[in-house]
Every structure is written in C-alpha cells, then in structure tokens.
Amino acid sequence: MITIKSPWLWLLAIVSLLCAWLPLMPSIVAFFDFPQWLGTLDSRLLLLLWRSIWMSSAAAIGALILGWPLGLFLGRYRFPLRSTYLLFLPLSLMLPPLMVAQAWHGLTGMNGVWASVFSFACCYAPLPALLVIRSLSKQSSASYDAARMVSGGLGLRLLISHTRSAAFVGAAFCFIFSIGDFAVPDYFATVGDLFHVYSSEVFSNSRNSDFTAGAVSSLPLIIISLAMLLGLLPWLKNQQQHTSQQCAQPHTVKHSMSLSMFCLGVTTVLVFAIIGRMYFETGMRGPLATSSWLQTSSKAFADAFSLGRSDMIRTFQFASIGALICMVVAPLWAFVFHYSSGLKRNLLFVILVMPMLVPSLSLGFGSIVVFNQPYLDVFYNSIWLPAMLIAGRFMPIAVLICINAFGSQAAAVDNSAKLHGLSIGQRVYALFVRNNWRACLLGGALVFVFAMRELDFAILLPAANQSTAVRYYNALHFSRDNFVAAFGLSICFILFLPVMLHSWLSKNSS
Amino acid sequence: MxxxxxxxxxxxxxxxxxxxxxxxxxxxxxxxxxxxxxxxxxxxxxxxxxxxxxxxxxxxxxxxxxPRRCLMVFQDLGLWPSHTSMQQLVMAAKASKIDDAAAKAKRLLEQLRISHIADRKPATISGGEARRLAFARVLICQPxxxxxxxxxxxxxxxxxxxxxxxxxxxxxxxxxxxxxxxxxxxxxxxxxxxxxxxxxxxxxxx
Amino acid sequence: MSKIYSIICILLLGACSKPADLVIYCSLDQDLSEQIIRDFEEQHDIDINVQFDVERNKTVGLVSRIIAEAKNPQADVFWNNEIAHTIRLKSLGLTTPYAPATAEGIPAIFIDADNHYTGFAARARVIMYRTDIEVNYPKHLNDFLNSEYAENGVMAQPLTGTTLSNFAYLIQQSSTAEVVQWFDDVKSAGLGFSAGNADAMRRVCAGDYDWCFTDTDDAAKAVANGYAVDIHYLDQGIGKSGAMLIPNSICLIDGAQQNEMAKKFIDYVVSAESELRLANSTSAQIPLHRGITMPDGIQLPNRDYPVLDIPWAAVAAELDGAASTFQELFVR
Structure with missing residues (x-):
C-alpha cells in the first residue's frame, strides 16, 4: 500500500539515514564479531546479564504500579489538587536518574540492588502516567459512559483495557532505559554492598581504544530490548478505535479525597521528596564550615547561573532542533508503520529503534568516524551534528507515541483522505498532526528532555561538549555537590517554567 | 454499447x-x-x-x-476532525484538481442547506449535518x-x-x-x- | 503549535557560530581550569573552544576522542589531569614535540625526554582520614592487608582515572598476579570499594568509613566543604619509601592548526603562575616548579614527604592490560 514514490517517504529515508544510520554503521560492522564475542561469554557475564534483566523488569513493573493508576486517576477523574499534580508530573522526568538516586539515598539511606530498582521506577513512572493520560484524552465518551452506567467496575475495566498499551509502552521504555543505565546501580553499589550490572561491562569495554568492543558486547541488551518493542507493536496498532467525535472528559467521583491523597503520595515520591532533598543539598556543608546553610545554598545557585548559563542555551538549542526534527519526521514514520505489516514492518522497526538501543558512546564514536572529515569541518563543529544524533537516537520515542495516536484515530478519517486523493504529506501533516498535535508535542517534549540528559555522546561531539549534562557530571565527579544540586534544580525549573506559565495563563484565561 | x-x-x-x-x-x-x-x-x-x-x-x-473519481461515504463518515466544513470541502476539491474550489464549496453547502456550519468543526455539528457534510465532500470532487x-x-x-x-x-x-x-x-x-x-x-x- | 515553531526557528538562527582560534581538550575539572583558559583567551583576544571530560560515567572521554579523530585532528592542545594517557597518545604518534620555556624548574622526571609532553601541578595519592574521632589509618599500602585498618577504610575500584594508573604502576613494579592477590586479600580483610575517589571521600565525610585512599584534590574539597578531615601521604614504595605524585600533563596535538597560539597556551599553563593558581584553588594542586613558595597547607614533595620516581612510560604501557584485569575482577 505504501510505495517509495512519495517525496515525503524519500524525505523520511534521507533524514533517518543522516540522523541515525550513518553514525551507526561502524557499530553495525562491529556486530559481525558477535559470534566471536559469544565465545567469551562466561558465568560472570551471564550473571551480570541476568541481574540486569530482572532489575530492569522489576523497575518497569514498579513504574507501572506507580504510573498507571496515577495516569488513570489524573486523566479520568476530577478531585482536589488534580491540576497541581498534573502540573508537577512532567518535572520528575527532567531530573537525571542519578540525582533521584542520590536524593533517595540521602533521604532514607537505601542502597543496593533494590534501591536501584526503586530509583528507576521513580524516574520513569511519569512515562506510563503521561501516556495513559494522553490515551484517555482520546477515549470515546459514548463507550466509556455506556460502560460506567452498567457499573463502576465495568467502567474501570474499560479504562484499564483502553490504556493498557499506553501504559505498557511507558513501562517498556522504563525497561530499556534502565537496562542501559549503569550510573544509578554504580552509585547504589558504592553506598552499600558492591554489585554490578551488564551495562557496566559494556561501558568498561567501550573504554578500550577500539570502541566497537562496547558495541558488540551490548548486543544482548539490544536484542532483548528489540524483542520487547517488537512485541508491543501490534498492541499499539490495534488500539481501540472510536468513531465518535466526542472524547470523554474527566468527571467527579466519590472518594475524591482518597484519590487526591493517593496522587499526593505518588507525586511526593516522584517529585516533591526529591526536589526537597536536592534543595537541602544546595546548602549542605561540613561541621567546620564557616558559612551558613543559606549562604552556601545562595552561592551554589549563583555559581549555577553564572557558570552554566551558556551551557544551558547551547543545550537548549541542539535539544530543540533534535526535538523539532522528531516532531516533523515521527508522524511520517508512524504513518509508514500504520500501513505496513509482517516482516517489512518488523525490519523497518529494527531500523528505527537500533540507534536508541546501541550504547550512546558507540553512536558518538561512529559520528567521529563518519563525519570528522576535512570537507565536513563546519558541520562537524556545528550544533547540527548533536541535534541530528539526538533526533536519530530518540526518534523511536516520538514515533511510538505517534503510532499509538494513529492507531486511536478512526480509520475512516485517513481512508476518506486517501480516496479524496490527498497526498501522504497532507494526510500526515494536515490531518493526522493537526488532529493529534498533543501527541506530536508530547513526543517532541520527551525527545527534548532525553536530549538534555544525554551525556555520553555529548562528551564526544564538539558542539555538544559544553552542555548542561557535561557540566553537571563534571562537577559531580569532582565533588562540587552543592553546585550539582543547585545546577540540577536550576535546569529543571528553567525547563519547567514554560509549563507553569502555560498552566497559569490558561487558568486565568478560562 | x-x-x-x-x-x-x-x-x-x-x-x-x-x-x-x-x-x-x-x-x-x-x-x-x-x-x-x-x-x-x-x-x-x-x-x-x-x-x-x-x-x-x-x-x-x-x-x-x-480510479481518482471513485469516492466512498463511510459508515462513520470519516470527517476530518480538525478541519471546518469549508476547509474539508476545499481541501478535497483541490486534491481532486477541481477549479474554483472555494466558490463551489460555498454553493454546495448552500444546496445541502448547511452553509451555517461552514466554519464549524465536526465535533460541534449535529449527526444530520455531519452526514450532509460527508456527502458534500464527496460531491464536490465530481465523482x-x-x-x-x-x-x-x-x-x-x-x-x-x-x-x-x-x-x-x-x-x-x-x-x-x-x-x-x-x-x-x-x-x-x-x-x-x-x-x-x-x-x-x-x-x-x- | 505555530508559536512553538517560531521560538525554535529563533533558536536555530542563534545556532550559527564561527570557528574557534584555538581548540583545547581539557580533562582537568572544568571548575578549576575554565577561568585559567578564559583569562588566556582575554589576554590574547582570541576565541577558544574548550572541550571538557567527565570521569563519572567512566567514559573513554577525550583521550579516545583524540585517537578517533586522528585522521582529521580537531584539538590543538590536550591538557590532561594525569599523565599515563598522554604517554599513550605519544606512543600512538598523535602528539608533536614542544618544550615550553616556562617549564624550567620542573623536575626532569615529569617532562618527556623527547618533549612530547610536560608535567605540572600534581595530585598526590593520599589517605584522607577523619579528625573528629581517633582513627587508626594505614601508613603503607601493605597496611591495607591488615583488617584492623581495612575494615574502616574505602577506596575506589581501580577501573579508571588515577586509581587505575596507581595500580597499573604496582603491576609494573611487581606482577599482575601479585596485585590481583593483593586485591583478594584486602577484600577479605574488609576494605570497602567505591565507584570513584570522590565517592570514597564522600563516604568518609558522611561517617560511613574512617578513612579512604584518594587524591589530594578530593581531600582538599572535603576540607573546603567544612568536614573534619586531614591527609597522610601514603607510602607505596616497594623497597624504597615514597608517595605517588600524578601530575597534570599538557601536549601539542600532531597536526594542530593553531600551532603558535597553542604553544603560547602551553607556555602559559605550565608557568609557575598558573601552578600557583591551581595550588590556591579548592583542589590544592601541588606545584612542581623548584623554589616556588608553597601556599599554606600544601606540603613540599621530597622535603616534607618522600616521592616515588614513577617510570610513567612503562606504567602507560600497562594501562590497557590492567584495565581488563580489574574489569574481570570488579565488574561482577
């Protein structure tokens, strides 16, 4: 049904090739060493792999337990302080996982494997919650009301089945991000009993001068993540389609205070406790310090603004361009997936998600190998390179959200457009994007947030090196703890400011 | 024959x-x-x-x-949710390379007695009006x-x-x-x- | 939506920049080195592009980047916060000789015989211990084997940074098997391990341990943050006493585009003035110029404490092998 004749699909192919596949090539070539690498698989590596798998699965389940009900309640019911919880929910995604880990250790003294699982669950619980809320905003009012009138239980069952795929996509991302992260397990290992995860092995291998060793040893993680995402695809496409133009709105419910208390509890775990602890850390000092807590904290914030300002602007630039590329290209990808099936669809999916699954370092080194050419110097040193890599790496997040949105759009909307002779561009941008701009914006926003947190290839690329993540981790390593807390909080609040303003203005105008 | x-x-x-x-x-x-x-x-x-x-x-x-003049009215109409009635007609007409799309769209809305919904989106019109709009969108393409x-x-x-x-x-x-x-x-x-x-x-x- | 696109378009316009006059890769703490570099930039009215490193994620960082960029070098100067990896770059033919005049007074053991790099402003590998309680801390590396010391102490895993260089040196002095055995023994004796030196320092500040094996700059930061701690220069000598000093090192990258300005920058950084600035910073780096007046609180190497002569080239040759050995030993 889809042919490559459309210029829009050529655009898709070229952008994807440039953003993701050219820098990926050196790693792909290295994958041919996998059989040889398998020969080195021993009990130590298998233990690491097993630990990574169960820890990430537990984190994903934790994210579901925290995020799914939160999303359901916030998306479907009205209760006291609902808008406040909705406002603060995205904030927790802006906190680097390591900061969440440090905050929880500072608050409770927790350590070890389960502390790591808990931190990941907290970090990524907003993903299922946000996706569930978005999915509920598209639920047919008629079908929900009909079920609710039969019984409250049936209404709830319908809510659960309607949001299931969105929640599972969020949890799948939690699994994928957790299994590739080693900073958090590394941190909890150092504050308690020492343990390691498989990604530590991948990063240790990447330290060698031959970076491809890291790429090869990451293949087990890539295969596991890929299988999980491929399994999710049919779910996403077979969303419950509704024909009504009316979407269900949040409604009041008995026990609204209990719901509010539940959401307060979860939001405290995900956001308030962490922010509070970080704020406390901005002024933390030893017993012999001559300055007060307030003086220490004020100096930390002053340093954060004066030293980090230009980094923030630069990071904002390349993260925005990356997110923008995703917002333009992801709906096209979603369109292609919607109309493909079987082997072709799975192959396309592998092509799409591979840049997100390979270690970030491999992608960074691949960019150096491919783009560090005398005739490309201007491009190599510009912010376009990190922007493109960000788009290539985090595109799957935006695409999966768009596939989900496409699946929930009534089939006749696009079918009628096709029969009327609308081009693919019109069908995607004039119809789908216009009708689902919140989904596209959410995809872009998530790409932006992940771009802000990206460290590994940021170190390797000229224009991304002076970024917030590099300054943050640099200060962290060199124990500028007050600065780290103040800088982290400043980034969060600067990112959060537009959200707050938007919320405040829309409240005042309504 | x-x-x-x-x-x-x-x-x-x-x-x-x-x-x-x-x-x-x-x-x-x-x-x-x-x-x-x-x-x-x-x-x-x-x-x-x-x-x-x-x-x-x-x-x-x-x-x-x-083949380009074969159109369908779907069971659930398949109206484009984010476009007004007028926009739907004009966009469909232009895609079918119909000249003077706006004037023809206006005339068709009048003929089907739905010119009052010209600037309204599908979510804000009645079921009967939506059905007329779906037919109008097909007719304007001269099927x-x-x-x-x-x-x-x-x-x-x-x-x-x-x-x-x-x-x-x-x-x-x-x-x-x-x-x-x-x-x-x-x-x-x-x-x-x-x-x-x-x-x-x-x-x-x- | 259109408003969002407009904002991003404005950002795109601001994304254009002209190429820098000098490109410096710097793995010393951004907080310490940035101002020194910006002052040079201002003095010469040039535009410097500085690229920093991060050790926290154990990334290959700037050294691997220089190796990967070898065909079309981007850096003019590499300012490394240690020395072994600079030697590795030299052995790969990625550096070019330059002997800064301002290095006069720095002992010859810190300067490459072929002038490919110059060492300056060092850190020492030390024991940092709490002073608010009575602490029995080790005075020699062999004391780590004694559980009386080990149970209350912590050190970084030797996977990266100065700790890796430290134990690569010990492998070079003895053997891999002996060092692996040493680690097995200190683990049995109850020694704690952390992700990095800063983490080890933090755990002592937090009261989890009484002492840690770390670098002087981490210890200096703990002091600056108001924690009751002090340092002891750990004797690591085998046969001969001495503490380990790890200097910063600086080198000219082969194929550097801005050769003259790059040389001026190297002169500027290895000068006694810059060493003093680093000594007076919160990281209290140890100046290497002979005859320099030491700031308060910094002890003079080979006067106040003995220092080991480290065969850095041989240590650098051990790095990769040591990293693999320790990965097998610790990443599990």
Whole structure:
C-alpha cells in the first residue's frame, strides 16, 4: 500500500539515514564479531546479564504500579489538587536518574540492588502516567459512559483495557532505559554492598581504544530490548478505535479525597521528596564550615547561573532542533508503520529503534568516524551534528507515541483522505498532526528532555561538549555537590517554567 | 454499447484462512446505481474497500475507468476532525484538481442547506449535518462512482427515513454511478436501486 | 503549535557560530581550569573552544576522542589531569614535540625526554582520614592487608582515572598476579570499594568509613566543604619509601592548526603562575616548579614527604592490560 514514490517517504529515508544510520554503521560492522564475542561469554557475564534483566523488569513493573493508576486517576477523574499534580508530573522526568538516586539515598539511606530498582521506577513512572493520560484524552465518551452506567467496575475495566498499551509502552521504555543505565546501580553499589550490572561491562569495554568492543558486547541488551518493542507493536496498532467525535472528559467521583491523597503520595515520591532533598543539598556543608546553610545554598545557585548559563542555551538549542526534527519526521514514520505489516514492518522497526538501543558512546564514536572529515569541518563543529544524533537516537520515542495516536484515530478519517486523493504529506501533516498535535508535542517534549540528559555522546561531539549534562557530571565527579544540586534544580525549573506559565495563563484565561 | 466504468472479474479475497470473496464478477455502467445486500460479515464492506483501492486483493481483476473519481461515504463518515466544513470541502476539491474550489464549496453547502456550519468543526455539528457534510465532500470532487458503506446502519427509523431522503436529494445533484451496501432490504427498495445479494463470496441478482 | 515553531526557528538562527582560534581538550575539572583558559583567551583576544571530560560515567572521554579523530585532528592542545594517557597518545604518534620555556624548574622526571609532553601541578595519592574521632589509618599500602585498618577504610575500584594508573604502576613494579592477590586479600580483610575517589571521600565525610585512599584534590574539597578531615601521604614504595605524585600533563596535538597560539597556551599553563593558581584553588594542586613558595597547607614533595620516581612510560604501557584485569575482577 505504501510505495517509495512519495517525496515525503524519500524525505523520511534521507533524514533517518543522516540522523541515525550513518553514525551507526561502524557499530553495525562491529556486530559481525558477535559470534566471536559469544565465545567469551562466561558465568560472570551471564550473571551480570541476568541481574540486569530482572532489575530492569522489576523497575518497569514498579513504574507501572506507580504510573498507571496515577495516569488513570489524573486523566479520568476530577478531585482536589488534580491540576497541581498534573502540573508537577512532567518535572520528575527532567531530573537525571542519578540525582533521584542520590536524593533517595540521602533521604532514607537505601542502597543496593533494590534501591536501584526503586530509583528507576521513580524516574520513569511519569512515562506510563503521561501516556495513559494522553490515551484517555482520546477515549470515546459514548463507550466509556455506556460502560460506567452498567457499573463502576465495568467502567474501570474499560479504562484499564483502553490504556493498557499506553501504559505498557511507558513501562517498556522504563525497561530499556534502565537496562542501559549503569550510573544509578554504580552509585547504589558504592553506598552499600558492591554489585554490578551488564551495562557496566559494556561501558568498561567501550573504554578500550577500539570502541566497537562496547558495541558488540551490548548486543544482548539490544536484542532483548528489540524483542520487547517488537512485541508491543501490534498492541499499539490495534488500539481501540472510536468513531465518535466526542472524547470523554474527566468527571467527579466519590472518594475524591482518597484519590487526591493517593496522587499526593505518588507525586511526593516522584517529585516533591526529591526536589526537597536536592534543595537541602544546595546548602549542605561540613561541621567546620564557616558559612551558613543559606549562604552556601545562595552561592551554589549563583555559581549555577553564572557558570552554566551558556551551557544551558547551547543545550537548549541542539535539544530543540533534535526535538523539532522528531516532531516533523515521527508522524511520517508512524504513518509508514500504520500501513505496513509482517516482516517489512518488523525490519523497518529494527531500523528505527537500533540507534536508541546501541550504547550512546558507540553512536558518538561512529559520528567521529563518519563525519570528522576535512570537507565536513563546519558541520562537524556545528550544533547540527548533536541535534541530528539526538533526533536519530530518540526518534523511536516520538514515533511510538505517534503510532499509538494513529492507531486511536478512526480509520475512516485517513481512508476518506486517501480516496479524496490527498497526498501522504497532507494526510500526515494536515490531518493526522493537526488532529493529534498533543501527541506530536508530547513526543517532541520527551525527545527534548532525553536530549538534555544525554551525556555520553555529548562528551564526544564538539558542539555538544559544553552542555548542561557535561557540566553537571563534571562537577559531580569532582565533588562540587552543592553546585550539582543547585545546577540540577536550576535546569529543571528553567525547563519547567514554560509549563507553569502555560498552566497559569490558561487558568486565568478560562 | 457503453463501456463499463467498473469491471470486476474473478475477484478473490481471503483474510487468513477465511475466504471472503470467491471469484466475484461484476460490471457497472456510467450512472448505474445498485444496492448489494448481505448478512453482516459476508464481505460487503470488503468489496467496497477493494473497489476503492483501500484493500489489496488476492487474485482476479478490478478495472476502474476513473480510479481518482471513485469516492466512498463511510459508515462513520470519516470527517476530518480538525478541519471546518469549508476547509474539508476545499481541501478535497483541490486534491481532486477541481477549479474554483472555494466558490463551489460555498454553493454546495448552500444546496445541502448547511452553509451555517461552514466554519464549524465536526465535533460541534449535529449527526444530520455531519452526514450532509460527508456527502458534500464527496460531491464536490465530481465523482463518477460513489460507494456507500452501510450509510444508514447507525440511524434509528426516523433518522433512517431522513437519511434516505437526503441521499435521494444528494444523488439528484450528481450523475455518478452508485454502489450501496446494506444489510437492510428496505433501504434498497425505498431508493429503487436494483438489488444484488452477496452470498458465499459471489454476487447474485435477485 | 505555530508559536512553538517560531521560538525554535529563533533558536536555530542563534545556532550559527564561527570557528574557534584555538581548540583545547581539557580533562582537568572544568571548575578549576575554565577561568585559567578564559583569562588566556582575554589576554590574547582570541576565541577558544574548550572541550571538557567527565570521569563519572567512566567514559573513554577525550583521550579516545583524540585517537578517533586522528585522521582529521580537531584539538590543538590536550591538557590532561594525569599523565599515563598522554604517554599513550605519544606512543600512538598523535602528539608533536614542544618544550615550553616556562617549564624550567620542573623536575626532569615529569617532562618527556623527547618533549612530547610536560608535567605540572600534581595530585598526590593520599589517605584522607577523619579528625573528629581517633582513627587508626594505614601508613603503607601493605597496611591495607591488615583488617584492623581495612575494615574502616574505602577506596575506589581501580577501573579508571588515577586509581587505575596507581595500580597499573604496582603491576609494573611487581606482577599482575601479585596485585590481583593483593586485591583478594584486602577484600577479605574488609576494605570497602567505591565507584570513584570522590565517592570514597564522600563516604568518609558522611561517617560511613574512617578513612579512604584518594587524591589530594578530593581531600582538599572535603576540607573546603567544612568536614573534619586531614591527609597522610601514603607510602607505596616497594623497597624504597615514597608517595605517588600524578601530575597534570599538557601536549601539542600532531597536526594542530593553531600551532603558535597553542604553544603560547602551553607556555602559559605550565608557568609557575598558573601552578600557583591551581595550588590556591579548592583542589590544592601541588606545584612542581623548584623554589616556588608553597601556599599554606600544601606540603613540599621530597622535603616534607618522600616521592616515588614513577617510570610513567612503562606504567602507560600497562594501562590497557590492567584495565581488563580489574574489569574481570570488579565488574561482577
């Protein structure tokens, strides 16, 4: 049904090739060493792999337990302080996982494997919650009301089945991000009993001068993540389609205070406790310090603004361009997936998600190998390179959200457009994007947030090196703890400011 | 003798192991209007989707003289949620390379007595208005063949009668051929269309 | 939506920049080195592009980047916060000789015989211990084997940074098997391990341990943050006493585009003035110029405490092998 004749699909192919596949090539070539690498698989590596798998699965389940009900309640019911919880929910995604880990250790003294699982669950619980809320905003009012009138239980069952795929996509991302992260397990290992995860092995291998060793040893993680995402695809496409133009709105419910208390509890775990602890850390000092807590904290914030300002602007630039590329290209990808099936669809999916699954370092080194050419110097040193890599790496997040949105759009909307002779561009941008701009914006926003947190290839690329993540981790390593807390909080609040303003203005105008 | 605008020979289509259309033959001349009757799940909608090109088929031949002038009114109308009525008509007309799209759209909205919803989006108009808009969007493209997929299935008896009257009114504005699929024989009888039965994947004249 | 696109378009316009006059890769703490570099930029009215490193994620960082960029070098100067990896770059033929005049007074053991790099402003590998309680801390590396010391102490895993260089040196002095055995023994004796030196320092500040094996700059930061701690220069000598000093090192990258300005920058950084600035910073780096007046609180190497002569080239040759050995040993 889809042919490559459309210029829009050529655009898709070229952008994807440039953003993701050219820098990926050196790693792909290295994958041919996998059989040889398998020969080195021993009990130590298998233990690491097993630990990574169960820890990430537990984190994903934790994210579901925290995020799914939160999303359901916030998306479907009205209760006291609902808008406040909705406002603060995205904030927790802006906190680097390591900061969440440090905050929880500072608050409770927790350590070890389960502390790591808990931190990941907290970090990524907003993903299922946000996706569930978005999915509920598209639920047919008629079908929900009909079920609710039969019984409250049936209404709830319908809510659960309607949001299931969105929640599972969020949890799948939690699994994928957790299994590739080693900073958090590394941190909890150092504050308690020492343990390691498989990604530590991948990063240790990447330290060698031959970076491809890291790429090869990451293949087990890539295969596991890929299988999980491929399994999710049919779910996403077979969303419950509704024909009504009316979407269900949040409604009041008995026990609204209990719901509010539940959401307060979860939001405290995900956001308030962490922010509070970080704020406390901005002024933390030893017993012999001559300055007060307030003086220490004020100096930390002053340093954060004066030293980090230009980094923030630069990071904002390349993260925005990356997110923008995703917002333009992801709906096209979603369109292609919607109309493909079987082997072709799975192959396309592998092509799409591979840049997100390979270690970030491999992608960074691949960019150096491919783009560090005398005739490309201007491009190599510009912010376009990190922007493109960000788009290539985090595109799957935006695409999966768009596939989900496409699946929930009534089939006749696009079918009628096709029969009327609308081009693919019109069908995607004039119809789908216009009708689902919140989904596209959410995809872009998530790409932006992940771009802000990206460290590994940021170190390797000229224009991304002076970024917030590099300054943050640099200060962290060199124990500028007050600065780290103040800088982290400043980034969060600067990112959060537009959200707050938007919320405040829309409240005042309504 | 006039050339058929639609010629179907030995059309076969299965979903997995389940055959739906089994060697179906059919011809339609310009301006000819027919109704296809059949039980739910017998393949009526599939036949329309195959004719319109929305669905691939397994074997046989489907020849449309004016493939770009074959349009469908869907069971759930398929209006574009983020466009006003006027925008829907203009966009459809432009895609079909119809000149003077805006003026024609305005005239059509007036003819169908829905000019008051010109600047409104589908979510803010009534069911009857939405149905008129769906027909208007098809008519503005000057179709040669209109496919109607269970056009009245979701309506109660009062509204069904109004729907049939609307369809008669709309079809009076066009000389297009029509294939209407329905599971309700009364619809076909009231419209005076010759009726064919779709049974076991074959089309049988009644 | 259109508003969002407009904002991003404005950002895109701001994304254009002209190429820098000098490109410096710097793995010393951004907080310490940035101002020194910006002052040079201002003095010469040039535009410097500085690229920093991060050790926290154990990334290959700037050294691997220089190796990967070898075909079309981007850096003019590499300012490394240690020395072994600079030697590795030299052995790969990625550096070019330059002898800064301002290095006069720095002992010859810190300067490459072929002038490919110059060492300056060092850190020492030390024991940092709490002073608010009575602490029995080790005075020699062999004391780590004694559980009386080990149970209350912590050190970084030797996977990266100065700790890796430290134990690569010990492998070079003895053997891989002996060092692996040493780690097995100190683990049995109850020694704690952390992700990095800063983490080890933090755990002592937090009261989890009484002492840690770390670098002087981490210890200096703990003091600056108001924690009751002090340092002891750990004797690591085998046969001969001495603490380990790890200097910063600076080198000219082969194929550097801005050769003259790059040389001026190297002169500026290895000068006694810059060493003093680093000594007076919160990281209290140890100046190497002979005859320099030491700031308060910094002890003079080979006067106040003995220092080991480290055969850095041989240590650098051990790095990769040591990293693999320790990965097998610790990443599990």
């Amino acid at each position: 006039t050339q058929p605008i639609l010629n179907i020979q030995q059309l076969c289509k299965s979903f997995g192991e389940q055959p739906v259309l089994r060697g179906l033959d059919m011809q339609l001349k310009a301006g000819q209007r027919i109704a296809i009757l059949g039980e739910s799940g017998c393949g009526k909608s599939t036949l329309l989707r195959v004719i319109s090109g929305l669905e691939e088929y397994d074997s046989g031949q489907v020849t449309l003289e004016h 040669k063949l209109i496919l109607l997929d269970e056009a009245f299935s979701s309506l109660d008896s009062d509204n069904r009668q109004k729907g049939i009257e609307l369809l008669q009114e709309v079809l009076g504005l066009s000389s297009a051929a029509v294939i209407m699929v329905t599971h309700n024989q009364d619809d076909a009888t009231q419209l005076g269309f010759p009726v064919f039965n779709l049974v076991d994947g074959q089309l049988l004249a009644r």
